Amino acid sequence: xxxxxxxxxxxxxxxxxxxxxxxxxxxxxxxxxxxxxxxxxxxxxxxxxxxxxxxxxxxxxxxxxxxxxxxxxxxxxxxxxxxxxxxxxxxxxxxxxxxxxxxxxxxxxxxxxxxxxxxxxxxxxxxxxxxxxxxxxxxxxxxxxxxxxxxxxxxxxxxxxxxxxxxxxxxxxxxxxxxxxxxxxxxxxxxxxxxxxxxxxxxxxxxxxxxxxxxxxxxxxxxxxxxxxxxxxxxxxxxxxxxxxxxxxxxxxxxxxxxxxxxxxxxxxxxxxxxxxxxxxxxxxxxxxxxxxxxxxxxx
Amino acid sequence: xxxxxxxxxxxxxxxxxxxxxxxxxxxxxxxxxxxxxxxxxxxxxxxxxxxxxxxxxxxxxxxxxxxxxxxxxxxxxxxxxxxxxxxxxxxxxxxxxxxxxxxxxxxxxxxxxxxxxxxxxxxxxxxxxxxxxxxxxxxxxxxxxxxxxxxxxxxxxxxxxxxxxxxxxxxxxxxxxxxxxxxxxxxxxxxxxxxxxxxxxxxxxxxxxxxxxxxxxxxxxxxxxxxxxxxxxxxxxxxxxxxxxxxxxxxxxxxxxxxxxxxx
Numbered sequence: 001x002x003x004x005x006x007x008x009x010x011x012x013x014x015x016x017x018x019x020x021x022x023x024x025x026x027x028x029x030x031x032x033x034x035x036x037x038x039x040x041x042x043x044x045x046x047x048x049x050x051x052x053x054x055x056x057x058x059x060x061x062x063x064x065x066x067x068x069x070x071x072x073x074x075x076x077x078x079x080x081x082x083x084x085x086x087x088x089x090x091x092x093x094x095x096x097x098x099x100x101x102x103x104x105x106x107x108x109x110x111x112x113x114x115x116x117x118x119x120x121x122x123x124x125x126x127x128x129x130x131x132x133x134x135x136x137x138x139x140x141x142x143x144x145x146x147x148x149x150x151x152x153x154x155x156x157x158x159x160x161x162x163x164x165x166x167x168x169x170x171x172x173x174x175x176x177x178x179x180x181x182x183x184x185x186x187x188x189x190x191x192x193x194x195x196x197x198x199x200x201x202x203x204x205x206x207x208x209x210x211x212x213x214x215x216x217x218x219x220x221x222x223x224x225x226x227x228x229x230x231x232x233x234x235x236x237x238x239x240x241x242x243x244x245x246x247x248x249x250x251x252x253x254x255x256x257x258x259x260x261x262x263x264x265x266x267x268x269x270x271x272x273x274x275x276x277x278x279x280x281x282x283x284x285x286x287x288x289x290x291x292x293x294x295x296x297x298x299x300x
Numbered sequence: 301x302x303x304x305x306x307x308x309x310x311x312x313x314x315x316x317x318x319x320x321x322x323x324x325x326x327x328x329x330x331x332x333x334x335x336x337x338x339x340x341x342x343x344x345x346x347x348x349x350x351x352x353x354x355x356x357x358x359x360x361x362x363x364x365x366x367x368x369x370x371x372x373x374x375x376x377x378x379x380x381x382x383x384x385x386x387x388x389x390x391x392x393x394x395x396x397x398x399x400x401x402x403x404x405x406x407x408x409x410x411x412x413x414x415x416x417x418x419x420x421x422x423x424x425x426x427x428x429x430x431x432x433x434x435x436x437x438x439x440x441x442x443x444x445x446x447x448x449x450x451x452x453x454x455x456x457x458x459x460x461x462x463x464x465x466x467x468x469x470x471x472x473x474x475x476x477x478x479x480x481x482x483x484x485x486x487x488x489x490x491x492x493x494x495x496x497x498x499x500x501x502x503x504x505x506x507x508x509x510x511x512x513x514x515x516x517x518x519x520x521x522x523x524x525x526x527x528x529x530x531x532x533x534x535x536x537x538x539x540x541x542x543x544x545x546x547x548x549x550x551x552x553x554x555x556x557x558x559x560x561x562x563x564x
Contacts, residue, residue: 157413164405167394176379176410
């Protein structure tokens with residue numbers, strides 16, 4: 001079974017990936033903009049935060065800078081799409097590829113260790129909580145704050161305009177909404193959240209690495225789709241809740257799979273498990289519906 | 301008042317599919333007029349409406365709305381003056397948003413949108429009283445998703461949304477064409493009521509000559525991207541479809557070969 005440390009660790013990373021899932025919800029679901037920039041903006045956030053922290057900047061300021069860096073990356077993707085008419089998926093791939101070089105430049109080397117540095121977590125260790133509980137508590141607070149702010153934003157005039165842009169751009173324009181500006185704002189916000197996730201991840205893992213972004217998009221999507229299968233996203237609040245629940249359950253599922261020795265799975269099987277879980281999360285809700293309709297048809 | 305002068309627009313310029321949609325279209329609609337626009341397929345009706353709304357940019361000519369030259373402005377910068385209902389009943393509303401959220405989008409048409417709550421408590425009474433004029437019971441379903449409504453109901457709400465805030469002109473693009481006959485009659489009657497009550501200036505494209513004569517105060521016929529005739533007032537009273545055909549033939553020396561116009 002899962003050890004206490006593995007359990008807390010899974011929840012901790014789940015909360016971080018919940019932020020990524022918020023971002024992916026914004027781009028994929030709200031704006032209908034398949035954005036792969038996140039594979040680059042996650043390590044970008046980590047790199048910016050790490051390099052600022054080792055240069056003595058306050059870790060919260062460094063984390064804020066990581067958010068801004070992520071937003072800038074998202075804005076580049078959106079502008080490539082809106083202003084230069086590059087297909088959204090391709091625009092995001094271009095930014096993602098470019099960010100690999102940018103991240104190496106920012107760090108000056110492939111990875112930056114944060115061992116012994118002051119991070120956003122440091123003061124919390126002095127509060128007398130269990131060592132492994134500290135990141136869980138702090139990240140839970142951050143995630144809840146982000147969820148609340150995003151929920152309020154989605155209900156605001158601008159947020160509603162953004163939802164209309166993704167759902168029906170022609171109607172949105174007819175209502176006087178600058179749809180291009182909404183796409184830029186939304187994709188920037190999305191990647192800002194992912195930059196935040198990257199910054200927190202680096203601080204809790206003790207290092208930023210240029211390859212840490214590989215597959216973030218798939219994990220985020222897995223969390224989003226899995227969460228939606230669990231909690232029907234019939235309102236914005238439920239959709240955001242689904243992101244967090246999905247991300248935590250996803251990490252727990254991974255932790256269980258890796259700890260279940262009888263299955264013979266090892267850490268290197270992570271990406272394979274991810275792909276299988278995503279496939280299941282996409283296929284299962286549909287299979288359930290067709291099963292239900294088949295059963296009810298047989299009855300009739 | 302809205303005034304279009306000498307609008308020219310060619311699609312696919314320089315390609316084998318080159319298609320001159322507007323060839324010097326001019327039309328002035330005065331305050332309070334309700335103009336019906338007819339014309340066969342390819343006459344330029346929809347292109348003209350799209351040009352007025354800003355969805356397509358004309359190659360030359362000018363469009364003036366309420367003394368402002370809007371020729372070069374994109375759709376969203378004209379939206380505070382130009383309201384619109386689309387032909388597709390699903391196009392005018394967002395199905396994933398609730399009825400009240402759709403109305404909240406419309407109440408801010410063409411205005412700055414901030415970070416305050418989109419659906420404000422003070423809007424709700426206005427939404428309910430507007431919806432109750434439809435007599436569809438929608439005033440009790442403000443929180444329902446738009447996607448739960450039928451095409452006719454959605455088109456009625458689109459119409460309501462277009463008239464929720466003042467505009468210089470209301471553009472109706474064959475907005476009853478995709479509905480069944482009974483629903484189409486209901487939406488058309490609703491259109492007439494709203495336009496009469498709020499004294500709106502409107503431009504309605506229709507495919508039916510009969511409808512074009514029965515509704516509104518002025519009828520314009522388009523052909524090959526130009527206005528072929530424009531009748532209003534006493535001249536238009538008592539006119540029938542066959543008189544329109546006569547007018548058209550006199551103007552052009554042509555016979556209409558589009559059956560749908562004759563049968564509609």
